[in-house]
Amino acid sequence: MLRFHNTLTGQLEEFRPMREGEAAFYYCGPTVWDFGHIGNFRSAIAADVLRRYLKFKGYKVTHVMNITDVEDRIIAKSQEAKLSIDEYTAKYIAALWEDADALGLERPDIVPRATRHIPEMVELIEKLLQNNHAYKSDGSIYYRISSFPDYGKLSKINFAGNIVGGSERIKTDKYEKEDARDFALWKEPASETEPAWDAAIGRGRPGWHIECSAMSMKYLGETFDIHMGGVDLIFPHHENEIAQSEGATGKRFVRYWLHIEHLKVEGETMSKSKGNYYTFRDLAAKGYSPLGLRYFLLSVPYRKQLNFTFDAVRGAEKTVESLRDFQARLSEAKPEAGMNEELHEATMRALAEFEAGMDDDLNTSVALAAVHNLTREVNTALARRRLRADNQRELLDLIKRFDSVLNIFGDEQRQMVDSEVQTLIDERQEARRRREFARGDEIRDQLAQRGIILEDTKDGVRWKRR
Ligand code: AMP
Ligand code: ZN
Numbered sequence: 001m002l003r004f005h006n007t008l009t010g011q012l013e014e015f016r017p018m019r020e021g022e023a024a025f026y027y028c029g030p031t032v033w034d035f036g037h038i039g040n041f042r043s044a045i046a047a048d049v050l051r052r053y054l055k056f057k058g059y060k061v062t063h064v065m066n067i068t069d070v071e072d073r074i075i076a077k078s079q080e081a082k083l084s085i086d087e088y089t090a091k092y093i094a095a096l097w098e099d100a101d102a103l104g105l106e107r108p109d110i111v112p113r114a115t116r117h118i119p120e121m122v123e124l125i126e127k128l129l130q131n132n133h134a135y136k137s138d139g140s141i142y143y144r145i146s147s148f149p150d151y152g153k154l155s156k157i158n159f160a161g162n163i164v165g166g167s168e169r170i171k172t173d174k175y176e177k178e179d180a181r182d183f184a185l186w187k188e189p190a191s192e193t194e195p196a197w198d199a200a201i202g203r204g205r206p207g208w209h210i211e212c213s214a215m216s217m218k219y220l221g222e223t224f225d226i227h228m229g230g231v232d233l234i235f236p237h238h239e240n241e242i243a244q245s246e247g248a249t250g251k252r253f254v255r256y257w258l259h260i261e262h263l264k265v266e267g268e269t270m271s272k273s274k275g276n277y278y279t280f281r282d283l284a285a286k287g288y289s290p291l292g293l294r295y296f297l298l299s300v301p302y303r304k305q306l307n308f309t310f311d312a313v314r315g316a317e318k319t320v321e322s323l324r325d326f327q328a329r330l331s332e333a334k335p336e337a338g339m340n341e342e343l344h345e346a347t348m349r350a351l352a353e354f355e356a357g358m359d360d361d362l363n364t365s366v367a368l369a370a371v372h373n374l375t376r377e378v379n380t381a382l383a384r385r386r387l388r389a390d391n392q393r394e395l396l397d398l399i400k401r402f403d404s405v406l407n408i409f410g411d412e413q414r415q416m417v418d419s420e421v422q423t424l425i426d427e428r429q430e431a432r433r434r435r436e437f438a439r440g441d442e443i444r445d446q447l448a449q450r451g452i453i454l455e456d457t458k459d460g461v462r463w464k465r466r
Contacts, residue, residue: 002057004226005303005361007234007257008154012361015256017225022062023054026216026254027108028229028237029065032092033073037277038293038308039263039270041103043230045294046260046302046362048105050228052405053358064219065108067093069115071208075195085115085195099280102290103297104407112215114206120214121206122199124248125185129201133247137176139188139202145181148243154257155235183240185210209240213253217245227254232269234259260302270308283313287419292317295408301363320408326375327399327409330392333382339390343381347394350374354402364406371402421452425461428454 002015017023027047030036036044044065051063068074069089078088100107125141128134133147145151145159152159159181184207189196196203216224222245229238238257245253262269265276283293296316300306350370357366378395381387403409428443444454451466 002053002359003361004256004258007259008254010156013256015225017059018223018255021058021060023059023226024062024064024220024224025050025054025226025228026064026066026212026220026224028212028227028233029067029108029111030096031068031071031074032089032096033071033077034092034272035095035279035281036099037270037272037279038283038297039230039277041099041280041293042263042297042306043260044100044105045103045297047108047228048407049298049302049362049364049405050226050258051106051108052407053362056358056401056405062110062220063108064110064112064216066212066215067096067111067113068208068211069093069113070195070205078195079193095281102284103280103294104290110219112219114211114215117211117215117218118197118199118206120218121210122186122197122201124210124214124217124244125201125206127248128185128244131247133243134185135178136202137178140184140204141186141201142177142182143185143240143243143247145179145183145243148247150246151181151239151243153239154242155239157235157239183207183209183236185244209237210244212237213241213244213248216241217249217253222249222251222253224254226256226258228258229260231259231261258302261305263297263306263308265308267307278308288313289317289320291320291408291410295320298364298406298408299368301361301365303361320410323371323375323408324410326379327396329382330378330387330399331396333387333392335387335389335392337390338388339394340381340386340388343377343386343388343391344394346374346377347391347398350377351398351401358405367402367406371406374398421447421463425454425463429461 003012004015005011006013015023025047027044029044030040047063047065051061054061067089070085074085074089078085081088097107125134128143129136129141132144134141134143186199186201186204186206188202188204194205196205216227227238227241234257242253264270268274268276270277280290280293284290292313293316296313297306299316350373353370353373354367357363357370360366374395378387381391399409424443424447428440431437431439431443447454447463453464453466455462455464
């Protein structure tokens with residue numbers, strides 16, 4: 001039985017999707033004003049593991065990840081660079097996919113961009129204006145929090161006593177609001193040059209929160225299964241999404257709220273504003289492997305904080321290498337026919353442990369422990385020549401199944417980083433020099449299997465990815 005910790009109820013709950021056999025979720029994706037840091041990728045990997053495990057369990061999955069491509073920093077940066085929003089964000093969106101591919105993330109099924117959904121946001125704001133959950137002030141539009149008594153139900157923040165009377169006007173920055181807690185749904189442009197859209201509600205641009213309400217409901221319906229994001233989003237972002245969506249539809253918005261704990265550096269959240277961050281690119285340039293990073297980032301259950309250290313990433317790389325070695329040794333073994341019953345039982349036990357761990361709110365460390373226990377048993381069996389052909393087949397299949405969720409063994413070509421390719425090419429050249437042509441061909445085939453094509457030219461070996 002698959003269970004999730006639901007932030008809304010504070011309970012571990014059995015997952016019962018709205019539609020039998022189908023699971024839909026929305027993950028609050030990146031703001032593309034800069035390269036993503038590996039804290040962002042911890043969250044994206046958690047969403048990827050959720051997606052993959054739902055598929056493992058047999059669900060038909062719809063995974064939506066938004067791209068926030070209009071907000072204050074993007075506007076400021078694009079204006080500085082004298083570029084349009086689209087021109088400015090194109091670079092970071094391209095980088096996002098490169099990083100995501102390298103880290104073994106499956107592409108979400110739907111990736112809506114905020115700037116492409118302005119009419120949907122306007123429509124939602126119109127509804128909120130009609131039913132008194134929103135009001136206009138100075139050309140901007142705000143959500144009236146006092147109109148939504150459930151406000152605070154997700155974050156459990158008690159706002160009683162904090163409410164400022166509706167008649168009292170508060171001037172914060174350039175905005176005029178009825179209540180300090182009220183938040184902007186639609187912002188009047190501060191200047192002529194600021195990007196803005198013409199709409200029946202006035203010329204302006206959307207606030208950040210309305211974007212996720214409008215896009216999630218467009219693709220997943222007014223009520224949907226799972227909403228996921230980092231813990232920093234519980235308040236105010238997700239609290240505001242609930243107020244907007246439920247205010248507009250009168251229906252429950254999301255059934256399971258899942259929040260990912262942060263990646264920390266020396267006890268502090270990794271973030272751009274703190275300056276204590278590494279992008280994936282920074283680490284790849286220092287020679288860290290994407291596979292090792294992915295392992296590190298998913299080695300701890302998503303609801304536990306994870307501390308970043310270079311040693312920990314190096315450790316994860318070693319672990320991944322040993323797993324890959326193990327898989328190679330297992331597939332290269334030439335066992336006798338038959339099945340060793342004891343090893344068969346150990347294999348089934350590993351599957352049960354893996355599934356029990358993942359069913360328990362996606363506990364990846366239990367799942368990984370199941371993988372490591374199994375490798376230990378198989379290593380012993382290999383050393384004692386107890387592996388049989390049926391075991392070999394069953395084990396290789398099981399590793400594939402595990403990897404359909406974890407994606408750490410690195411079968412796919414993406415995991416072949418340039419330096420690995422070069423090492424193998426050097427080894428092949430060396431073999432050929434020693435006239436060990438069979439070995440040379442073996443290396444060529446091995447590379448081909450992983451999507452690397454070699455070309456022998458008079459200037460040496462060139463290679464490319466298929
Ligand atoms: P952003 O690009 O800031 O909108 O964030 C994209 C995603 O990364 C959101 O789901 C955030 O909650 C998440 N996030 C931001 N910082 C961290 C961190 N240090 N660790 C884990 N997730 C984070
Ligand atoms: Zn969001």
